[in-house]
Amino acid sequence: MHSDITDGPPEPELEQLYRDFATENLNPLWTQLSDLMPESPAPKAVPHVWRWNTLYPLAQRSGDLVPVGRGGERRAIALANPGLGGAPYVSATLWAAIQYLGPRETAPEHRHSQNAFRFIIEGEGVWTVVNGDPVAMRRGDFLLTPGWNFHGHYNESDAPMAWIDGLDIPFVHYSDTSFFEFGSERVTDEATPPTSRAERLWAYPGLRPLSGLGERTNSPIAAYRWEYTNRALAEQLLLEDEGQPATIEPGHAAIRYSNPTTGGDVMPTLRAEFHRFREGAHSRTRREVGSSVWQVFDGSGTVTLDGREQELATGDLFVVPSWVPWSIQARSGLDLFRFSDAPIIEKLHFNRTFIEGEQP
Amino acid sequence: MHSDITDGPPEPELEQLYRDFATENLNPLWTQLSDLMPESPAPKAVPHVWRWNTLYPLAQRSGDLVPVGRGGERRAIALANPGLGGAPYVSATLWAAIQYLGPRETAPEHRHSQNAFRFIIEGEGVWTVVNGDPVAMRRGDFLLTPGWNFHGHYNESDAPMAWIDGLDIPFVHYSDTSFFEFGSERVTDEATPPTSRAERLWAYPGLRPLSGLGERTNSPIAAYRWEYTNRALAEQLLLEDEGQPATIEPGHAAIRYSNPTTGGDVMPTLRAEFHRFREGAHSRTRREVGSSVWQVFDGSGTVTLDGREQELATGDLFVVPSWVPWSIQARSGLDLFRFSDAPIIEKLHFNRTFIEGEQP
Amino acid sequence: MHSDITDGPPEPELEQLYRDFATENLNPLWTQLSDLMPESPAPKAVPHVWRWNTLYPLAQRSGDLVPVGRGGERRAIALANPGLGGAPYVSATLWAAIQYLGPRETAPEHRHSQNAFRFIIEGEGVWTVVNGDPVAMRRGDFLLTPGWNFHGHYNESDAPMAWIDGLDIPFVHYSDTSFFEFGSERVTDEATPPTSRAERLWAYPGLRPLSGLGERTNSPIAAYRWEYTNRALAEQLLLEDEGQPATIEPGHAAIRYSNPTTGGDVMPTLRAEFHRFREGAHSRTRREVGSSVWQVFDGSGTVTLDGREQELATGDLFVVPSWVPWSIQARSGLDLFRFSDAPIIEKLHFNRTFIEGEQP
């Protein structure tokens, strides 16, 4: 009854049909199903490692050559995944950049629907001002500038400073959800307190101010300080030494940064974690739906991405696209910061994890 | 101290810097900020209307020329948004297609992480079999095949049948969350009951089987029947006549299809609604974050998309990309089915709505 | 060092200590621990059966002797659990009463924080008016009057009518959460429509009005009609006949009335269900934390409460206090309505269930 698509005569009619589809802005499923709906995630983004000792000098050169100010807004240099055709995206959904601020410079205030954080692996002297609240940036700290909060950066020191920005720019761009608004040219409060007002109100274990009840979309903790992260990880390894359940696998301690008003992730689209591997420890090989970016905070080791092992040194960044197998091996002790799009994947119920050696 | 980016000499160093960025898979923010992070959503997808009297004959021709079976899987012809470069996407996140099944044909079973539904504006005689449960398809019905449920279609009549498929294929493709698996060549149950087992268990107002407690990711109601949709809309207009609050604006009744185990949307990524306009009624002009697709079920009127008014007749489909102003005007009474990516937008807290004449 | 509490000398000092405790409004734990904190629930309420053929004539006599009106408010006769010292409580937390309204009588409007429902096993002709919305009462219907909604009852017929009221009066009394306000002397709308406005807006399978989005504390469905309950139960037994999962145990179908905006219970403190046993079927023996009340709607059988089997006929009510083992045996087919305080128990995480023959 039907003509056979694979052989013979009726091809002219079929060709005409496909031309008519194109004219009418139509596109048949049957010719492209396997690309559209692969059997498992087939990301265009590829695993890749960026070296801190390459990134940082380039950021320095930008500091010499490119001013920071209204219009360009930020001296941020994005990791561009080699698989994504030059787009400034580290993965399909994530943005990661090194931002560099010279002595006494200000990155002007703005706000946008994109969610952002800063993670600092070296230096200090810059304050991020979030809705008028100056937040000191220091090694090991993790700072939030959630969507639609005005924020700028201010270097009050005589030394430059660089750090990592993480945002959901690709996701927001893709999903057509971007709003952006310019704010003050300078930061709205140039004070340089050691602790932000947000922390003074919110950064206590399990204590909430009665003046701030209810759930909040974003964590109200402006900065998660290294002192606590470090102590939490150290204690997990000590508890493991004592035979107590604490780590996620032998020699592998990890914390997730959380919103104390919900227990969930710090912002609606971004998850952030810190991982510590004991000397010689390694993770099992995992595949996860969704992409993540890691930065080595301290120590040395290797990462195996899709079967290819690569050296890691302090400051190096690598991306794990969706469903790419990864494992980490520590030579010395190894500390890594990680962020991912896991909240997007989980809220929409697409999450799956495969761990080598476990039953699915 | 800094060179001025806008004029003069140091360009060679800057050019070299940009070349070095490219070599190292880096990309500066400051040269592309406004494209990356626009002041309000700037979708590539454009508003567009597809005509049923164009679509249906093309589907018929496909029925004559293209077999349906394993590999191609479905004789589905996707609406390809003119702004998206020929991709089979009706908007950034959504897929909409007309699917056509000839007499006695079977579209084989498969399952995928993509969420899907069917909406029927004419015809009958096909059963969609979802995890072994045959679900009759009839005019006005809305059927679910949620992610990872095996499903196939079976035409037990001597007439062809066409309907609309809606999926989150572009979103799943973009977010690298696709899993796909082939199932049975024929449907696993060729019975043709008027009502599915899922409906017999679940489709009652406010009643839940004790054998199915707890929240479910997807609505367990396999088919939302026209009889109830029609009655619900008719009652809203009657209640409006009686001076009772029921409609969302004068002469505009609307229902949302919901998951009875949560009260939320039927599937994690897709929202579906049905709207009825009284003769001569119109909606206010709205902008919403996120995209939606409408199909005229019955009646005539016009839609104004970004200021351009276009005629609507039964079966016509149109897409409203993110933040594009839209309004609908009914000439006769006008019934429309709508689906959108609103659950994605809302769960990630990017939702905003602007209604003309209301304070934001 | 310490005196021994169980024998000998230092008793005078101890007696003085206990007297001093009493004087200072103190009370030692150690003398009464086992009563205060028993090893498993030790309710004062006892299992008991009330007979419809006793209740109904007493309600009729009340109709002849006691007027209904402002002050007394309702001609309701409460089941008083024999273990509770004459208090009008069917269990520690629950109230159950037969309410009787003579021809053309009105029970005036009032509102209270207590949550209430009506269940009807015979008769018709009365409308319950909830916040101005008249709701017809007919055999098999389950009606809600949630906390703080004005409501009255109006008999527009020439025959008396009786039904069952269920409330959380004992719980509200105990927890000191009672608010009460008188309303109109007559019902605010004496219309007698077959269907309430609330049902016309809300009582469809899985459809929600766009004018009523968001979660609601109470189900907006004013009446759950027998037609749907009956059909849902019948289909469960048919599905069981077809070998499909549908019943909760062989020959035992059951539905829970739910809030379509959440999927949860109809009101914050009360759960309501309907159970149907096939001829000759029986339940396994269960113990549950929390109390429940059952009414036979139709058929005959027995209930075994704490090992004692008792006959059941249409209209009979029985109470199952917390942790009392119960099982039901159907002679003919047996239909039963059930309500309980399960939402209180579950929200506070005290729920446990023991099913004979299952591992805990």
Add this chain to the structure above:
Amino acid sequence: MHSDITDGPPEPELEQLYRDFATENLNPLWTQLSDLMPESPAPKAVPHVWRWNTLYPLAQRSGDLVPVGRGGERRAIALANPGLGGAPYVSATLWAAIQYLGPRETAPEHRHSQNAFRFIIEGEGVWTVVNGDPVAMRRGDFLLTPGWNFHGHYNESDAPMAWIDGLDIPFVHYSDTSFFEFGSERVTDEATPPTSRAERLWAYPGLRPLSGLGERTNSPIAAYRWEYTNRALAEQLLLEDEGQPATIEPGHAAIRYSNPTTGGDVMPTLRAEFHRFREGAHSRTRREVGSSVWQVFDGSGTVTLDGREQELATGDLFVVPSWVPWSIQARSGLDLFRFSDAPIIEKLHFNRTFIEGEQP
């Protein structure tokens, strides 16, 4: 038609009716409505103050006269509300007691469905062992022993120690939800670490161990240490000095102890807070549904309960039954611990608050 209930002849029939009600375990609503369903909460519990300088010596005498051990389990002396007829209940739902442990004594391990906490206003040297995890008790600390966790107390010092226990014993007794089980005669771990394992894993601002994801019914933080509570309150007052929003009313700082996995209360039935009043500050007068108990931790002032002002000194406890107006006035700075049944009230949607001078 009806006889008039208030005057005259038909009384014999009515008396017979009431006798028949009693015989049949029935009880009419109309004779007792106003007691059963008052217009606003009418608690039997009354406001009352217990003095620390009375309580503590009585606890000491108990220490001399009454052993602690299996059977009596705890040397705990409960506050018995004068309105509750001698029952060991501080309010309808709450239990509060002073517990006293002599040098080197052990209170044996047990577990129960009742939720419990300890709050310490003086002394140290005792460890509470919760599921095998020893938790040091020190001035200002707030310790959890949630429902069904084994726990015992162990005094490793040569001095006695006393503290406050708070539980939901009356509620659990009332709602017939008590389960109780004896455990080890001695505590299962007699180590005396300064910090519990639970704190080492969980007590960081906004950090969660990856080994402990998901929501938990109870807060996993075994002890909320005074150091953090004190600092949080001090910062709120400093922020107020700086003109920042932080306190709940002028001069009144307050924190709520929370479950970091949900942001909600520490246990399903009990809320705990700490309040600090600046010298000379006072609260507005409030009425709240539900009861609460306060203990003065430090400082002096007065409380006004139902219009009656009473002096407060360190260690004094007072109870505020449901809907009783209360206000607190600080003379010196005044620190108070508070606990309440608010989670019960709020989860069941009975909560209302009236604040003098605010619109309801």
